[in-house]
Amino acid sequence: MSRDKDWDNAFTATSLHGTVDGSPSYAGALSFMRRKYTRDLAGVDVAVTGIPLDLATSNRPGARFGPRAIRAATPGISWARPWPWDFDPFDRLAVIDYGDCEFDHGEPAAIVPFIQKHITEILDGGAASLVLGGDHFVSYPVLKAYAARHGPLSLVHFDAHSDTWSEKTRRLDHGTMFYHAVREGLVDDSSSVQIGLRTTNDEPMGFNILDARWVQENGPAAVAARVREVVGDNKVYLTFDIDCLDPAFAPGTGTPVCGGLSSFQALEVIRGLGGINLVGMDVVEVAPAYDVGEVTALAGAMLAAEFLCLYATNPERSA
Numbered sequence: 001m002s003r004d005k006d007w008d009n010a011f012t013a014t015s016l017h018g019t020v021d022g023s024p025s026y027a028g029a030l031s032f033m034r035r036k037y038t039r040d041l042a043g044v045d046v047a048v049t050g051i052p053l054d055l056a057t058s059n060r061p062g063a064r065f066g067p068r069a070i071r072a073a074t075p076g077i078s079w080a081r082p083w084p085w086d087f088d089p090f091d092r093l094a095v096i097d098y099g100d101c102e103f104d105h106g107e108p109a110a111i112v113p114f115i116q117k118h119i120t121e122i123l124d125g126g127a128a129s130l131v132l133g134g135d136h137f138v139s140y141p142v143l144k145a146y147a148a149r150h151g152p153l154s155l156v157h158f159d160a161h162s163d164t165w166s167e168k169t170r171r172l173d174h175g176t177m178f179y180h181a182v183r184e185g186l187v188d189d190s191s192s193v194q195i196g197l198r199t200t201n202d203e204p205m206g207f208n209i210l211d212a213r214w215v216q217e218n219g220p221a222a223v224a225a226r227v228r229e230v231v232g233d234n235k236v237y238l239t240f241d242i243d244c245l246d247p248a249f250a251p252g253t254g255t256p257v258c259g260g261l262s263s264f265q266a267l268e269v270i271r272g273l274g275g276i277n278l279v280g281m282d283v284v285e286v287a288p289a290y291d292v293g294e295v296t297a298l299a300g301a302m303l304a305a306e307f308l309c310l311y312a313t314n315p316e317r318s319a
């Protein structure tokens with residue numbers, strides 16, 4: 001690609017395919033992985049969209065800045081296909097940056113239906129969404145949109161927390177939404193897996209739990225094998241709370257918990273899931289104000305890029 005002619009791909013792209021090489025990693029629009037910024041969903045396989053909400057955090061806020069930080073970390077990894085995959089996800093998938101979901105934080109009661117509508121528009125356009133959070137609560141309205149289209153989903157959930165605490169109330173925050181998602185039939189807990197948990201919940205519902213100790217003792221390949229066994233051919237929604245990673249690898253988050261996964265372990269699990277029936281994905285809880293050297297944003301960016309590789313392993317979805 002000739003830089004003077006085509007730079008910057010976020011504005012000038014004439015194709016939605018192909019890795020964009022040769023652009024300076026320190027400059028240009030903050031589109032995800034140099035993808036074209038557009039709301040045109042024609043021919044699109046995956047629309048990347050930010051949901052900059054952090055009103056549902058229970059501890060430190062700041063994940064509203066997550067989408068921007070993750071995007072800013074992507075030029076450094078977008079010059080070649082993600083290692084160690086043997087294909088380029090952008091050869092197989094048409095991926096765009098759809099921009100962020102805008103909502104009025106002053107009308108909190110309207111936020112859930114608004115986010116659901118935002119995601120429904122993407123699904124109605126024939127694409128899947130890759131959501132950049134935002135606190136983890138954003139997965140709840142996203143799942144409402146997905147379940148309306150696909151029926152109950154198997155959740156593959158990476159987290160230090162179960163996010164199924166309920167206190168038997170109707171309240172919703174970033175630690176209760178999966179309780180409600182199961183109760184409302186958005187998620188089938190018995191065919192879902194939670195990975196990396198290391199906080200106490202005496203009422204964990206019916207989820208299959210591979211806690212942080214299980215991951216350390218058995219390793220990523222065994223985690224991936226167990227996940228594939230549990231989800232089978234079901235439609236899978238993949239949600240990755242960045243606090244699944246140990247604070248050494250992801251300090252920039254609202255509720256860090258020691259003793260978590262390394263970035264290598266998490267990435268290896270993702271790489272071991274090829275062929276699952278993935279229909280949507282998110283990476284949430286990146287809060288750059290608490291980050292050090294942008295390592296958390298980079299982890300979020302690399303995970304998101306590998307989610308695209310994983311999504312592309314389903315031949316039905318490839319170009």
Ligand code: MN
Binds near residue numbers: 159160161241255
């Ligand atoms: Mn968490």
Ligand code: MN
Binds near residue numbers: 136163
């Ligand atoms: Mn969470």
